[in-house]
Amino acid sequence: MTRTGIFLSSLMLAGVLFAQAPLSLKYNAYELLSTRDGEVTGVLTDPKMSPVAERFFAISSQTRDNRSLYIYDIKNRTLRNISATQTTLATGDEINLEPSSYATSYNYELDWRPIPDKQGRQWFVFVSNGLEDNHDIYLGVIGGTRYYRLTKNIAIDMMPKWSPDGNSVAFISYRSGDGDIYLLDGMDKMIANPDGHDVDLNQLTRTALEETDLAWNPNPRAELLAYAKRESYPGRDVDTYQIRVLDLGAKQLRSFQITDDQLTHFNRPLWDRNRADRLLYVGKSVLENSPTNLYLSELAWDDEKILQNKVLEGYKTEIFRDVRMSNTHALWLSGSQAIVCQENNRIQNNRLYSINVEKWVNKIEGAVHYVEELHRENPFIREFSEVDGNFLFVTKEGEISSVFLAQLEGEDIDWTANQVAPGLNNPGPGTNFFAAPLFIGGGALAAGAAAFFLLRDGDDGDVQSVPIGLPPSLPRE
Numbered sequence: 001m002t003r004t005g006i007f008l009s010s011l012m013l014a015g016v017l018f019a020q021a022p023l024s025l026k027y028n029a030y031e032l033l034s035t036r037d038g039e040v041t042g043v044l045t046d047p048k049m050s051p052v053a054e055r056f057f058a059i060s061s062q063t064r065d066n067r068s069l070y071i072y073d074i075k076n077r078t079l080r081n082i083s084a085t086q087t088t089l090a091t092g093d094e095i096n097l098e099p100s101s102y103a104t105s106y107n108y109e110l111d112w113r114p115i116p117d118k119q120g121r122q123w124f125v126f127v128s129n130g131l132e133d134n135h136d137i138y139l140g141v142i143g144g145t146r147y148y149r150l151t152k153n154i155a156i157d158m159m160p161k162w163s164p165d166g167n168s169v170a171f172i173s174y175r176s177g178d179g180d181i182y183l184l185d186g187m188d189k190m191i192a193n194p195d196g197h198d199v200d201l202n203q204l205t206r207t208a209l210e211e212t213d214l215a216w217n218p219n220p221r222a223e224l225l226a227y228a229k230r231e232s233y234p235g236r237d238v239d240t241y242q243i244r245v246l247d248l249g250a251k252q253l254r255s256f257q258i259t260d261d262q263l264t265h266f267n268r269p270l271w272d273r274n275r276a277d278r279l280l281y282v283g284k285s286v287l288e289n290s291p292t293n294l295y296l297s298e299l300a301w302d303d304e305k306i307l308q309n310k311v312l313e314g315y316k317t318e319i320f321r322d323v324r325m326s327n328t329h330a331l332w333l334s335g336s337q338a339i340v341c342q343e344n345n346r347i348q349n350n351r352l353y354s355i356n357v358e359k360w361v362n363k364i365e366g367a368v369h370y371v372e373e374l375h376r377e378n379p380f381i382r383e384f385s386e387v388d389g390n391f392l393f394v395t396k397e398g399e400i401s402s403v404f405l406a407q408l409e410g411e412d413i414d415w416t417a418n419q420v421a422p423g424l425n426n427p428g429p430g431t432n433f434f435a436a437p438l439f440i441g442g443g444a445l446a447a448g449a450a451a452f453f454l455l456r457d458g459d460d461g462d463v464q465s466v467p468i469g470l471p472p473s474l475p476r477e
Helices: 003-009 187-192 357-361 372-377
Strands: 024-034 043-049 056-063 066-073 078-082 107-112 123-128 136-141 146-149 157-162 168-173 180-185 200-203 211-216 224-231 240-247 254-257 264-271 278-285 292-301 307-309 317-320 338-342 352-356 368-370 381-387 390-397 400-409 439-444 450-454 464-467
Touching: 024 372, 043 107, 043 381, 043 390, 043 400, 056 107, 056 400, 107 157, 123 157, 136 157, 136 187, 157 211, 168 211, 180 211, 211 264, 224 264, 224 278, 240 278, 292 357, 317 338, 317 352, 317 357, 338 357, 338 381, 352 357
Parallel strands: 066 107, 200 450, 240 264, 254 464
Antiparallel strands: 024 400, 043 056, 056 066, 066 078, 107 123, 123 136, 136 146, 157 168, 168 180, 180 200, 211 224, 224 240, 240 254, 264 278, 278 292, 292 307, 292 317, 338 352, 352 368, 381 390, 390 400, 439 450
């Protein structure tokens, strides 16, 4: 058991130790937070355990159009509101200690930095409508009293995601169209000296249709960013979303087409956390009443430095059929041997399953396991996250939302696995494209930072679009 496991176990109710199974409860789930107590209101959503300081987790609440963001300290049982309108901000921003006077407030989309700083602290980014009722990205640290505004634009900035080395934050911005990918670079230096360092703002895509659902490959040496791109097809009135992977390690920016099916929407890419070479995503046909299914691509570089699908060349592998599409559509468990998802079945309270990916891909029996112990005790699970076997989840029964913590064990979870993701080291030759001198000056960022934009023309600019094989379809029998 990890040091965090030992600490968290002391907080849980004494439970019965269950027999070893693919995935089972080690201790009974323990309620940490509930709207019935009045400390928070609304519908609780988006639970995220800190990967650095595991005694903390982030949680959001929604009340009508308002989004509130909190960080909960498990050890001290304290809840702190995170809002850029209620704290001292970084240099250059007006100080406002009064609650927001806007009709709606938005503090949401927190993403934890995957590594600590040199002092061992946990940093995070989040989106807030802040002081000017405009969605921008802010930087904060657990225990800090100041938030640093990273973007300042009249357009919406959203979906910030940390790179695995903690030096960059990718996000979606509507400042140049329907939603393009941007990158804040140099975050490690800003964290070391928030008031005295500049960050660079790089525009990665400039497309006619939007990008969304960013997901960094967990291997820092892979330099890969997965996303969903809205595509228009000749002769089709309906656009569909397709999965792409942006290669940031080559001289010329490349976007690999993981899916290319004009009749199916694909989105929510999710890399496995330890191996780093498998990409999970969902797909739903444009046909009415079609189910949403989970699919897997296992990727590798070929001799031509092109990503290819190892499972079945050019095909996707169906992992689970008719998955429930809550905020947590699926989760890779520690060790990346298995995933957890819910079946879209209200009659059975959206039963919780673990799928051993290794067994499934190799057609071994017993790959799919109903997590009966956890689901029986907590039948109204909506969303969840997990770190080192500590399973954090949200339930909603009637008007009451609650957050629980449980410990999981079994052959589908391995928190002792190598924490350095080794897969898909980037083979790109020469200088990373960020080092190229193709920059022009832009507007100023908050905290005195200078902004820079990477110019790219056309639909994808000079981003090379590279298909990985045939259009996806179900695996052959």
